Amino acid sequence: MNKAPTLHPGRWWHALPDGRVQCDLCPRDCQLHEGQRGACFVRQMVDGQMQLTTYGRSSGFCIDPIEKKPLNHFYPGSSILSFGTAGCNLACRFCQNWDISKSKDMDRLMDSASPQAIANAAKRHGADAVAYTYNDPVIFAEYAIDTALACREQGIRNVAVTAGYIHRQAAREFFAVMDAANVDLKAFTESFYHKLCVGHLQPVLDTLTTIHHETDCWLEITTLLIPGQNDSPGEINELAAWVAKELGPDVPLHFSAFHPDWKMTELPPTPPATLTQARRIALDAGLHHVFTGNVHDPEGGTTFCPACKAALIVRDWYAIRRYELTAEGRCPHCQTAIAGRFGKMLGRDGQAFGPRRIPVRLSP
Incomplete structure (x- = not known):
């Protein structure tokens, strides 16, 4: 039996003279007739207005290490309560969460939770933050913003894991309530995005500059390197040079390994050597903190002091093996300030959360 969608008034839209409404949330600018859904599938015209159909409903909750987002310079070793809904406003052929992001079955959203219930659950389970992830949170921005505000009232931080495909005005409002974001910069060519x-590349670049220059949200970037598609040394150099120039050398950049999935199963996994090479190119382009992901690479997972090159945070997958930053986030060897958000303790109890994954149910 199909459940009726949960409707909530949407923001960022306007009425058109012909009776349709236009969604102003993301660059798709979907123009909808009565009853029609946008490309993301979760924003719908109902009774002449824009409605969000997934408010208060989630595809599941889980407590993860912050490093899994990935965020390496945002309270390392802390824990985060992760959740998402369904749908997406991009159509990536290589999507690695396609069962959620491409779902049009609202019955997949089994966990119901109000913003206050999520904040309470994070507090109850000792999570340091809440992550809006799995599918892209910009498409359920109203739900995410309300939840972020509820979390802030309880001292819980907020993290967005997103492709950044959102108009600037909506981005300013969305990221204003986020404490950190990891943005997928999927490639550095328009042809790849198209x-x-x-989609298109420029709106994502606009989102990155908006976050970094117009909000207090800590920013990290991830690029999934796909063999033969976006992994050429020239493109990687252009991407890293743009980050260094437009955002500065201290924004962490993660290069992650592709594995065949969704509609791109014919390609091989990313060779570890490709990630190592990409990391070296980005460091040579002037970036201070470049990481590798989805592969076992202790050097690629380590935070080094950009001044004296000392290994300050040594990671093994999602486990922290050594942590040498001072309480003020400085290198203990040369006193250089390390860009990021750091505290006196790794986690709430003074210990790193580690590579655990703890499923959580918020409703019976």
Whole structure:
């Protein structure tokens, strides 16, 4: 039996003269007739207005290490309560969460939770933050913003894991309530975004500059390197040079390994050597903190002091093996300040959360 969607008034839209409404949330600018859904599938015209159909409903909750987002310079070793809904406003052929992001079955959203219930659950389970992830949180921005505000009232931080495909005005409001974000910069060519994501590159670059220059949200970037698609040394150099120039050398950049999935199962996994090479190119382009992901690479997972090159945070997958930053976030060897958000303790109890994954149910 199909459940009726949970409707909540949407923001960022306007009425058109012909009776349709236009969604102003993301660059797709979907123009909808009565009853029609946008490309993301979760924003719908109902009774002449824009409605969000997934408010208060989630595809599941889980407590993860912050490093899994990935965020390496945002309270390392802390824990985070992760959740998402369904749908997405991009159509990436290589999507690695396609069962959620491409779902049009609202019955997948089994966990019901109000913003206050999520904040309470994070507090109850000792999570340091809440992550809006799995599918892209910009498409359920109203739900995410309300939850973030409820979390802030209880001292819980907020993290967005997103592709950044959102208009600037909505981005300013959304990221204003986020404490950190990891943005997928999927490639550095318009052709990649057009052919493999059915989107455009420039709006994502606009989102990155908006976050970094117009909000207090800590920013890290991830690029999934796909063999033969976005992994050429030239493109990687252009990407890293843009980050260094437009955002500065201290924004962490993660290069992550692709594995065949969704509609791109014919390609091989990313060779570890490709990630190592990409990391070296980005460091040579002037970036201070470049990491590798989805592979076992202790050097690629380590935070080094950009001044004296000392290994300050040594990671093994999601486990922290050594942590040498001072309480003020400085290198103990040369006193250089390390960009990021750091505290006196790794986690709430003074210990790193580690590589655990703890499923959580918020409703019976």
